Amino acid sequence: xxxxxxxxxxxxTVMVFSTAMPAMNVxxxxxxxxxxxSQKNNQKALYTAAKKMxxxxxxxxxxxxxxxxxxxxxxxxAASGYSDFLLGLKKQGYKFTTAQKKLVKKxxxxxxxxxxxxxxxxxxxxxxxxxxxxxxxxxxxxxxVNLVTTLYKxxxxxxxxxxxxxxxxxxxxxxxxxxxxxxxxxxxxxxxHIAQSQQLNHGWxxxxxxxxxxxxxxxxxxxxxxxxxxxxxxxxxxxxxGRGYLKKAVYKSGAFGYxxxxxxxxxxxxxxxxxxxxxxxxxxxxxxxxTAIKRGQQATPLKAMNAYVTAKGTVSGAMDSVLxxxxxxxxxxxxxxxxxxNKLIYTFK
Numbered sequence: 002x003x004x005x006x007x008x009x010x011x012x013x014t015v016m017v018f019s020t021a022m023p024a025m026n027v028x029x030x031x032x033x034x035x036x037x038x039s040q041k042n043n044q045k046a047l048y049t050a051a052k053k054m055x056x057x058x059x060x061x062x063x064x065x066x067x068x069x070x071x072x073x074x075x076x077x078x079a080a081s082g083y084s085d086f087l088l089g090l091k092k093q094g095y096k097f098t099t100a101q102k103k104l105v106k107k108x109x110x111x112x113x114x115x116x117x118x119x120x121x122x123x124x125x126x127x128x129x130x131x132x133x134x135x136x137x138x139x140x141x142x143x144x145x146v147n148l149v150t151t152l153y154k155x156x157x158x159x160x161x162x163x164x165x166x167x168x169x170x171x172x173x174x175x176x177x178x179x180x181x182x183x184x185x186x187x188x189x190x191x192x193x194h195i196a197q198s199q200q201l202n203h204g205w206x207x208x209x210x211x212x213x214x215x216x217x218x219x220x221x222x223x224x225x226x227x228x229x230x231x232x233x234x235x236x237x238x239x240x241x242x243g244r245g246y247l248k249k250a251v252y253k254s255g256a257f258g259y260x261x262x263x264x265x266x267x268x269x270x271x272x273x274x275x276x277x278x279x280x281x282x283x284x285x286x287x288x289x290x291x292t293a294i295k296r297g298q299q300a301t302p303l304k305a306m307n308a309y310v311t312a313k314g315t316v317s318g319a320m321d322s323v324l325x326x327x328x329x330x331x332x333x334x335x336x337x338x339x340x341x342x343n344k345l346i347y348t349f350k
Contacts, residue, residue, distance in 0.1 A: 032255075032293040033300040035307050040338065043307040047330050048093045050314025054326070055090060055097075058104060061315060062322045069108040077119055078110035082324025084126035089330030091129040092346070102130055107140035113151050118164045120152040121171035128174065128349050135178070153184040157191060162198045162205050163218055165191060166225035173228035175349045192231040195222055196239035203242035204250070216250040216257045217271050219243050220278030227281040228345055244285045247275050251294045255305035269309035269316045270325055273332035276302050277346055280335040289336055303336055 035043075050061055060066040060080060068086070071078045080086075087105075090097075111123040124134040127148075134148040152172065157165050169191050172178055180187055186194075199205055204214035205222040223243040226236055250257060256267035257275040279285040279302070288294050290303035300308075306329060309317045319325030335346040 032298055033304050034290050035301060035304040037338065039307060040303070040333065040336075043310045044093070044330070044333050046310060046312060046314035047326060047333070048090075048095075048314070051086065051090055051093075051326050051330065052095065054086075054323070055095070055101065060322050061326065068323055069105055071108050071110060074110075076110065077122075078108040079105070079126075080323040081321055082327050084122040084129065085327030085331055086323045087126045087129040087327070088347070089327040089334070092331065092334040097130045102132060103140060105130060106132070106138070109139065111137070111139070111146075111148065113146055115151070117152060117155045117157055117160055117168050120148050120155070121164070121167040124148050124152065124171040125174060125347060149178045150181045153181050153186070156185050157194075161207050162195060162209065162222060163207055165195050165198075166205075166218075166221045169195065169225040169229050170221075170347050173225070173230070174347050177350060188229045189231050189233065192226055192229040192236045193233060195226060196233070196236045198222075199239045199243065202246065203239075204246040205243070214246075215259050215271075216247055216278075217259070217274045219246050219250070220274040223247070223278040224281055224345065224347070228347065240281075244279065244282055247278050248285070248288065248294050251275070251298065251302065253295075253297050253299055255298055255300035255302050257302065267305070268318055269306055270319065270328050272302055272306040272309075273328040276306060276332040277335045280341075281345060283341050283343075286341045290339065303332075306332060 054061040054068065058067050058069055060068055067073055068080045068083060069078065074080060105126075109123060111119055115123070123137070127134045127137060135150075136145045137148050138145045149172065152168060157168055160168075169188060172188055198209055199222075200209075200211040200214050202211055202214055204216070204219040206213035206215065207218050223240055226240040226243070229236070231237070252258065252265055252267055254267055257271040258265055258267035259271065260266070276289050279289050288302070290301040293301070309319075310329060311317055315322065316325035316329055331346050
């Protein structure tokens with residue numbers, strides 16, 4: 002997860018949702034799927050590249066650009082998408098060394114003064130490395146900070162739905178995370194707030210306007226609401242309708258993306274986000290790599306996404322290699338080789 006992934010993917014362009022044809026299931030035999038062999042090869046390539054990136058603390062594209070650096074990233078101390086990148090490694094069985102944990106803690110800029118998005122990312126990223134975010138001690142300091150309590154005491158009312166969703170995911174990622182006294186919100190109230198931001202076409206937008214609804218923001222919201230486990234009818238309906246939006250938003254290629262000036266721009270990041278969103282429900286799970294969503298669809302989302310993965314383990318067309326590596330890796334992990342599980346990808350305990 003990264004702060005406002007939408008902004009990263011479109012580079013601050015205004016995203017305009019293009020209405021797609023109603024979802025229609027067709028025979029699975031008419032659609033290209035990602036074979037078990039291709040899945041294995043793609044994951045191996047991604048994992049090999051990610052391990053090298055982590056070992057060298059390099060973004061995999063530039064020999065000078067670092068993933069963790071206070072100098073390069075004075076606000077966060079880490080590249081955008083670092084939390085998904087770390088979690089993607091963990092899901093592949095990677096064991097972080099003591100030196101790597103020290104590297105992250107030395108550079109990561111997070112404290113009681115950090116904004117909600119920074120806190121949410123840190124809570125996920127640190128857990129991926131086996132570091133307790135409830136007693137986080139930054140490198141070179143003696144004071145421990147409970148990032149979970151700190152996030153609970155932040156006001157999220159004026160934050161974008163992306164940040165609200167990221168916060169809900171982070172706080173729902175571990176059953177040991179408890180709501181403190183004097184918290185500004187609860188997971189239930191935050192879930193309700195996100196549900197109320199859903200637009201008339203059943204999607205969500207970074208700026209809460211129907212014209213800007215996109216699959217990225219919608220998928221993150223669906224994942225957050227599912228993890229929040231609210232029993233409120235409004236939230237349940239919003240979650241179901243959000244998955245319905247994703248079904249309508251798929252392109253004929255099987256990929257997801259954004260629309261701008263009447264043109265569709267498919268990309269690996271959006272497709273990965275959509276896959277994670279579809280993986281939140283057993284019925285929708287079958288649409289990831291088994292059943293076509295609409296008539297004329299050429300490939301499944303998993304097949305379409307993995308087509309962006311190169312033999313070197315990089316993600317073709319990605320504007321942020323760290324973010325893309327993490328998101329695509331997590332989407333593959335969310336598919337679990339075709340075996341549905343109700344333990345979602347951002348759940349630790």
